[in-house]
Every structure is written in structure tokens, then in C-alpha cells.
Amino acid sequence: MAISDKEKREINQFAELEEVPFFRGKLVVYQPKKGFRFGIDSLLLADFLELKRGERVLEIGAGTGIISFTLLLRFPYSKIYLLEIDPMCVSAISCGISANSFEERAFLIRGDALKAPFKSGIWDVIFANPPYFKEGTGRASPKELRNLARRERTLNLDSLLETCSKLLKNGGRLYLIFTALRFAELIYKLKTFQLEPKVIRLVHSYPEERAKLVLIKAIKGAKEEVLVERPLYIYETKGGDYSEEVRKILNLSYI
Numbered sequence: 001m002a003i004s005d006k007e008k009r010e011i012n013q014f015a016e017l018e019e020v021p022f023f024r025g026k027l028v029v030y031q032p033k034k035g036f037r038f039g040i041d042s043l044l045l046a047d048f049l050e051l052k053r054g055e056r057v058l059e060i061g062a063g064t065g066i067i068s069f070t071l072l073l074r075f076p077y078s079k080i081y082l083l084e085i086d087p088m089c090v091s092a093i094s095c096g097i098s099a100n101s102f103e104e105r106a107f108l109i110r111g112d113a114l115k116a117p118f119k120s121g122i123w124d125v126i127f128a129n130p131p132y133f134k135e136g137t138g139r140a141s142p143k144e145l146r147n148l149a150r151r152e153r154t155l156n157l158d159s160l161l162e163t164c165s166k167l168l169k170n171g172g173r174l175y176l177i178f179t180a181l182r183f184a185e186l187i188y189k190l191k192t193f194q195l196e197p198k199v200i201r202l203v204h205s206y207p208e209e210r211a212k213l214v215l216i217k218a219i220k221g222a223k224e225e226v227l228v229e230r231p232l233y234i235y236e237t238k239g240g241d242y243s244e245e246v247r248k249i250l251n252l253s254y255i
Contacts, residue, residue, distance in 0.1 A: 017092055019099070022066075023252035027073060030095040031064045032088055038066045040234065040246070041213060042129055044203060045177040046070035047249045048215045051078045055124035058083060058167065060113045061155065065093040065106070067129065072105055073252065081107045083116065113155055113163055120166045125173050130160050132179035157182070157189055165193040170221045177203075180211040196222040201229040206238050 017030040031037050046067045051057060055078070059068045062082035071080060084090050090110050097106045111117050134156070164174050174195055178186050180202060190197055195218040203213035211231070233243045242250065 016088065017095060019095075022070075023073065023250075026252065027069055028096065028099040029064055029066050029069060030092040030099070031066075032092065038064055040250075041177050041203075042066045043070065043249055044213070044215065044232070044246075045127065045129055045175065046074070048177070048201065048217070049125075049127055049175050051075045051125060053077045056122060057081065057125045058118075058123050058127075060116075060126060060128040060160070060164070061085075061130060062093060062108075063089050063129070065089075065096045067127065068106060069096055069100060069102065070252070072100075072102055079105045079107070081109060083109050083111055083113060085110065085112050114159055116163060116167060118167055121169050123167050123172055124169060125175070126164050126168055127175040128160065128164075129177050130157065131155065132182070157186065161189050161193045161195060165195055165220060168195075168220045172220045174218045174220070176216050176218075178214055178216065180214045183211075183214050186214070186216065190216075190218050195220055196224060197226050198222060199227050199229065201232055203232045203234065205234050207231075207233050207236075208238075 016033055018033050020029045020031060021027070022029055029038075042063070043066070047070075049067075049071060051071060051074075057071075057078060057080045059080060059082050062068055062084040065082055068080045068082050072078060082093055084093060090108065093106075093108050097103060097108060109117065161174075168174060174190075176186075187197055197216055198219050199215075199217040201215040202211035203215060204211050215232070232245065234246050235241065236243050241247075
């Protein structure tokens with residue numbers, strides 16, 4: 001029987017993916033051999049998140065699925081919906097769900113975050129690792145997927161936060177990791193959309209350097225009060241090993 005055009009595309013997309021084992025073989029993730037590849041920021045966000053039994057959880061712009069998959073390991077009672085629009089990433093997530101036997105706990109939805117196919121106010125938790133830089137700023141990557149992942153082309157900060165505010169229940173939680181260069185803008189816009197910052201943690205490459213990233217938890221409709229946690233250092237020293245905390249995160253040694 002002849003192979004359909006759709007099946008050919010799926011085969012070609014699979015051939016462009018590579019299998020990457022994580023956490024001493026506890027998890028398998030698929031990512032493109034070329035173009036966008038997830039970084040340590042995804043794993044830092046997965047470690048920052050907390051999920052409770054029975055919550056409705058959504059990841060916007062799931063990429064390869066690494067954040068959601070890690071959370072499914074950390075919280076074995078949880079179920080997560082993954083929203084992604086890019087065909088290659090959709091293939092990567094689909095492969096990951098199958099390889100890790102997450103079919104009953106991870107639900108892939110191909111769609112545009114700006115046209116999210118959900119009713120308003122139904123989610124307890126939303127999380128995202130959104131593009132860090134505005135379109136036209138900095139040096140663009142020759143790889144289009146990397147530009148989409150790191151630059152606001154199809155999804156900017158305003159539209160993301162407005163969408164999250166609409167989708168979250170009152171009292172629902174939003175978790176993000178974002179560039180520290182836009183920290184003030186992030187706080188202002190979170191509050192604009194009734195998403196009150198409640199927990200903040202700055203991420204530094206080294207103890208002696210300025211913060212590069214910020215982890216943030218916001219709650220829809222909450223009162224003003226924020227907890228600023230101790231800094232997270234990725235490396236112990238310049239040119240040295242990962243910090244003890246990051247080594248634990250990368251090994252997922254606490255499960």
C-alpha cells in the first residue's frame with residue numbers, strides 16, 4: 001500500500017529528531033538534530049514548579065516537552081496538557097509521550113496560544129518558557145526555530161500574559177522563567193493583567209556575576225506581597241563545575 005503524503009511528512013520529521021536520555025535513563029526526550037534545542041532554563045523552571053493532586057495544568061509553547069515530562073516524573077499523580085504549534089516540536093512531544101508511556105497523563109494539543117482552544121478560567125496552573133527578546137533586538141539566529149523560541153515573533157509578552165490571565169482560575173498560578181534584562185517590564189505587565197508576583201528567584205551564572213534569568217510565580221487576583229528567594233547559581237566558579245543545587249536538578253536525584 002502506498003505511503004500517504006502525511007505519513008511521509010511524519011517519517012521525515014522523525015528522521016530529523018534525536019533521542020536524548022535524561023536523569024540516569026528515567027526519561028527520554030526527542031529534540032531536533034538541527035535548530036532549536038532546549039537549555040538548562042527549561043530544567044530550572046521544572047524544578048521551580050509545584051503541582052498539587054487534581055489540578056488542571058497547562059504548558060503553553062511546550063517545545064520538546066522537556067518541562068512537562070520532568071514534572072510528570074516529579075509529580076506522578078499529575079496530568080498535564082501541552083500546547084504547541086510548531087510541527088517539528090509536535091512530533092518531538094508525540095515521540096516523547098510514547099517513549100515514556102505518558103499516554104494517560106500527557107495530552108498534546110497542536111494549536112496557537114493566541115487562539116487557545118479552551119474556555120476561560122478553567123486552569124489551576126499554567127507555565128511557560130517564553131521568548132526572551134523582542135523582535136529586532138540583539139543578533140538574530142540563522143536558524144528559524146531558534147529565533148521563534150527566543151524572539152517575540154508570533155507570541156509577545158503582552159499577548160502571553162493576557163492569554164494566561166484569561167485562562168487561569170481566580171487564584172490560579174502562573175510560573176515563568178524569563179530574562180532578567182526585562183524583569184521590570186515583566187513585573188509591570190504581570191500586574192497589568194491581574195497576575196500578582198508572589199515568589200521570585202534570580203538566576204546567576206556565577207556568584208560574582210549579575211543575574212541572567214528570573215524564575216517567577218504569580219497568582220491571579222492575589223494581594224500584594226512577594227517572597228524573594230535566595231539566588232540560584234548555575235556554576236560554582238567561572239569555568240568550574242555546576243553548583244551542587246544544579247547538579248541535583250540535572251540528576252533529578254530527589255525522586
